[in-house]
Every structure is written in C-alpha cells, then in structure tokens.
Amino acid sequence: MDPVTLGDLLRVAGLPGFDRWQDQIKRTGGCADPIHLRGWVVHKDKVTGETLHRYSTENEPGGRLRVACGNRRASRCP
DSSP: OOHHHHHHHHHHHTSTTHHHHHHHHHHTTTOSSOEEEOOEEEEEOTTTOOEEEEEEGGGSGGGOEEEOOOOOOTTTOO
C-alpha cells in the first residue's frame, strides 16, 4: 500500500463515528453503489399521539445512512 493511501486509511479509522461507518458498510453486503439516505422519521401512536420511535440521520457518519442499492446484477455490483 502506498504511503498516501495508508495515511488516508489511518486518518479515517481515527475519526469519530468510524465504527458506525464500518457497520453501515458491512450491512450493505459489499454493494458498490450504496444509497445514501438523509432525513428523519417519527412514529407516533395514532390514538394517544405518544412518540413511539424517533430516528434521524443527523448523528450518522457524514449525516447519512448507507443502505444497499438492491441491484444484484454483476454489471452494477461486481
């Protein structure tokens, strides 16, 4: 590995959120072109209005959630 690539690798591995980023990459299953989602969702009980679940990509690495594109053709995801 050349020194520039190694330096980048070490820099990225030392960033806050690296473990979560690595988890996202693993969950994509090796997808070469993952979808990058941004935003938030709130699930509320229709009767009581109570918040049941809240999620935002704000705290994800880069403010994005990476998910597999779902295209399994070898021409897209080698």
